[in-house]
Amino acid sequence: MTEASPPISARERHKEDVRTRILDSLIALLSEGIDINHDRVAERTGVARRTVYRYFPDHDALMQPLWDRVVSLAGGAAVRFPDSEAELTSSMLSIFQSFDRIAGLATIVRATPQGRAVRLAQKERRRAAYVSATADAVKELPPEDRLLATAMLQVLHTTPWLEMRDQWDMDGAQMATACRWAVETLLKDLRARGGKPLSDGPA
Known part of the structure; x- marks a missing residue:
């Protein structure tokens, strides 16, 4: 019992x-x-x-629970930093649809100084997660290009939500399809190019 x-x-x-x-x-x-x-x-x-x-x-102690509350309102476990390369693509649909559910608040977080401060409070955690998740994909690139490729993969994972909603009237499912295609295309290129610099163009 x-x-x-x-x-x-x-x-x-x-x-x-x-x-x-x-x-x-x-x-x-x-x-x-x-x-x-x-x-x-x-x-x-x-x-x-x-x-x-x-x-x-302190101020940071205010920002973390505020971020956690926003994530909870969006769907909790569905909105998280990726822990693997596979999760870069598999998590997109749930993340974008979660943003749709709290569209007003998600817009504030991305488009206002106050919201950006909340996001920036997660900067180190965010960077560490994406560096880890993309490490194998970018490992053969020159060091500076590893940074560029990792940053682009991070941007495509969640950042386009507001622009695609505002400019193209898309919903989360449409955004996920487009961004998943873009990320998969980049990952395919990274696997094919080996150590060829990004400045040389596609592999």
Whole structure:
């Protein structure tokens, strides 16, 4: 028989409630295009500034849970950095369709200074994930070209969503088809070219 989990104390429920209110305030501020800092979060949440600092001690600590909340609203596990070359293409449909589900918020994250700050807070994690996922595909290129190829594969994986939505009225499924074709074409070229520099043109 599985033992029942111990009941949550009133104190723990209160702490979780405050944390949830802070996270909701972060989303509200982001949605309204308001710069995010501890003072604004405290004012919006209706808690003391020191309370916000107790839960989130610096600006980076605010950005990470905000990013996590955006990802959760988009679909949670469906929206993640790739952990392999295969996942570069296999994850596109679920990611683009997840962006469609939160189109307003996804647009804010990509098109406003506040949203870009949230994305930039993930820069090191994002770069590390794509470097790892593409390492085998780019390994024979000259070092500078490895960077260029990895960056282009990262851009094609999720970045076109806003442009293809705004300029071409596409939905996530259409975007995924186009971007998957582009990524597969580049990966095929990388496998064929060996160490031939990108400046020499297609393999």
